[in-house]
Each structure stands twice: as structure tokens, then as C-alpha cells.
Amino acid sequence: MNGPLFDILECPLEQELSNEEKKLLFDYFNLCAEEYLYYRKGFIYREVWQAWRNGMRVFSDCPRIRKLWEKELAANSYYGFKLPCGCSSQ
Numbered sequence: 037m038n039g040p041l042f043d044i045l046e047c048p049l050e051q052e053l054s055n056e057e058k059k060l061l062f063d064y065f066n067l068c069a070e071e072y073l074y075y076r077k078g079f080i081y082r083e084v085w086q087a088w089r090n091g092m093r094v095f096s097d098c099p100r101i102r103k104l105w106e107k108e109l110a111a112n113s114y115y116g117f118k119l120p121c122g123c124s125s126q
Contacts, residue, residue: 037060037063037064037067040057040060041060041061041064041095044057044060044061044095044098044100044101045094045095045098045101047100049099049100051100053100053104058104061101061104061105062108064095065105065108065114065119066114068088068092068114068117068119069114069115069117070115071085071088072085072114072115072116072117073115073117075088076115076116089120092119092120093120093121095119096119096120096121097121102119102121105119
């Protein structure tokens with residue numbers, strides 16, 4: 037999953053996300069939210085969760101990905117998960 041996600045990061049910022057890229061990102065958002073749920077329920081150690089969040093910041097700082105995330109979050113709950121941003125201390 038990481039390879040195609042990094043490919044999205046390398047695209048020009050003004051380029052629209054393709055349907056395939058959106059599907060990949062929706063899968064990634066769901067995976068992140070599920071990891072968050074497992075962390076909250078005590079199944080994932082704090083150190084593991086922090087490492088996971090650090091990786092999420094790489095992708096969430098991309099304006100193309102952030103824009104899709106914000107649109108998607110308005111329509112779904114994702115178990116209360118919020119995609120971290122490297123520009124804040126979430």
C-alpha cells in the first residue's frame with residue numbers, strides 16, 4: 037500500500053486525484069481508523085500507535101490527500117479518528 041501512496045505524494049499538487057487513487061486513499065483512511073479503534077480499545081501499544089501516527093503525518097501533509105480526507109470526514113465518523121497533521125501537535 038505504501039508504494040502507491042508515495043506515488044500520490046509525487047504528483048503535482050494541482051492534479052486531481054484519479055478514481056483509483058481515491059479508492060486507495062479510502063482504504064488507507066479506513067485502515068488508519070481501524071488501527072485507531074484498536075489502539076483506543078487497548079489492543080495496540082502506545083509506542084506502536086505513535087509510530088503509526090508519524091507515518092500518517094507524511095501523507096496527511098499532502099494538500100491533495102488532506103482535501104479528500106476533510107471531505108470524507110464530513111460524511112463519515114471513522115470511529116472518531118482524525119488524520120494527524122505535521123503542522124500541529126495532535
